[in-house]
Amino acid sequence: MKKREIKIFVDFDGTITLQDIGEAIFNKFGDAQRVDKIITNLLEDRISSKQCWDELCDCAGAVNPDELVDFVNTMEIDQSFISFNEFCSENNLEIIVLSDGFDFYIDKMFVKYKLEGLKYYSNNLKVEVNGRLSAGYPHYDADSPTSANCKRNHIINHSSDEDYTVYIGDGNSDKEAAQYCDFIFAKKDLARFCSMERISFYPFNDFNDVQNKLVELMNKKNLRKRHQAQLKRRSAYLAE
Numbered sequence: 106m107k108k109r110e111i112k113i114f115v116d117f118d119g120t121i122t123l124q125d126i127g128e129a130i131f132n133k134f135g136d137a138q139r140v141d142k143i144i145t146n147l148l149e150d151r152i153s154s155k156q157c158w159d160e161l162c163d164c165a166g167a168v169n170p171d172e173l174v175d176f177v178n179t180m181e182i183d184q185s186f187i188s189f190n191e192f193c194s195e196n197n198l199e200i201i202v203l204s205d206g207f208d209f210y211i212d213k214m215f216v217k218y219k220l221e222g223l224k225y226y227s228n229n230l231k232v233e234v235n236g237r238l239s240a241g242y243p244h245y246d247a248d249s250p251t252s253a254n255c256k257r258n259h260i261i262n263h264s265s266d267e268d269y270t271v272y273i274g275d276g277n278s279d280k281e282a283a284q285y286c287d288f289i290f291a292k293k294d295l296a297r298f299c300s301m302e303r304i305s306f307y308p309f310n311d312f313n314d315v316q317n318k319l320v321e322l323m324n325k326k327n328l329r330k331r332h333q334a335q336l337k338r339r340s341a342y343l344a345e
């Protein structure tokens with residue numbers, strides 16, 4: 106039988122980064138009141154994530170690409186992610202970053218912090234010649250309205266039923282995906298959601314907390330998979 110592996114899925118904005126960069130871009134370049142309204146509509150399930158990004162791109166108007174790049178380069182990641190990433194590669198734990206944000210700034214942040222080797226999936230963002238922002242959704246699935254990049258599908262495609270899956274996230278786009286994983290590390294909105302839905306999770310502040318808990322879990326003789334996550338996976342297969 107294939108050896109059980111631990112697969113780690115990590116959200117990007119607000120989890121690896123200190124700020125939600127996608128939101129920060131639209132707050133900076135869009136009309137703040139409209140941005141606020143669009144994001145509220147998303148969080149209250151009135152629009153999908155894809156609709157949200159399309160409306161935000163629309164409200165940003167024409168953007169100067171150099172200003173956008175300079176702005177992105179002021180953003181920072183949580184430094185504890187650097188040592189966590191090293192810990193994972195030393196222990197052969199695969200990290201896959203799942204972002205409902207955009208390649209445009211993820212690439213820049215990976216270069217800034219020398220994380221270029223990390224595998225990630227996200228939506229696409231480009232600045233058109235007229236300065237308008239346009240978003241693309243190569244991993245869209247209509248069954249997942251809360252994340253335009255269907256995180257659940259990446260989890261299923263990158264893990265077997267035997268693997269132990271770990272999810273680390275903080276927000277709206279993680280709510281569905283996290284439920285497919287055995288061990289959930291949650292903060293902010295995702296933690297509130299898991300508490301309300303009675304989904305077991307580990308609260309965390311930074312990646313040192315995650316690393317300490319993972320070491321503890323890896324040392325357990327009988328590490329158990331989460332039954333509800335197994336049921337979720339099964340129902341996803343049946344729906345295909």
Ligand SMILES: [Mg+2]
Binds near residue numbers: 117274275
């Ligand atoms: Mg996030």
